Amino acid sequence: MRIDDTDRRLLRQLQAEPTLTTAELATRAGVTEATCWRRVERLRAGGVLRGQQAVIDWRRLGWTVEVSLRVTLDKTDPHAFDGFMAAARQVPEVLEIQTFLGRVDVRLNLIARDIADYRRLYRERILTLPHIADLEALMHVADVKSGEHLPL
Secondary structure, three states: OOOOHHHHHHHHHHHHOOOOOHHHHHHHHOOOHHHHHHHHHHHHHOOOOOOOOOOOOHHHHOOOEEEEEEEEEOOOOOOHHHHHHHHHOOOOOEEEEEEOOOOOOEEEEEEEOOHHHHHHHHHHHHOOOOOEEEEEEEEOOOOOOOOOOOOO
């Protein structure tokens, strides 16, 4: 889908403040409300805008530990990938699952209430996931940059 400068202005404004009304968005982007609505609908239909969501700060809800797990799967089993993914999706504390080409096959990003909770989660939920050949845990220390905004 091709986008122009007007679409970029709309997207920049939506990134900065996703709760803007159509009227507010139109004013900030310098277009009429009808043009704004039509363009936003076209961006949605084209898959550029995939939706809006509530972003919840899990730290404020009592989780204090974030860990990234790099997983290498046992590639001798042709069903290892699917079996691992199905099981990993069932762990509620796993917030993100990414797959890679290379030595590391999967990265799991998970949260825990504290170190004791992480230890329990690691022993009871992570180590019981099927087809793990190697596992490396990286304790999250700080967010330096988060990719929430695109350079439009």
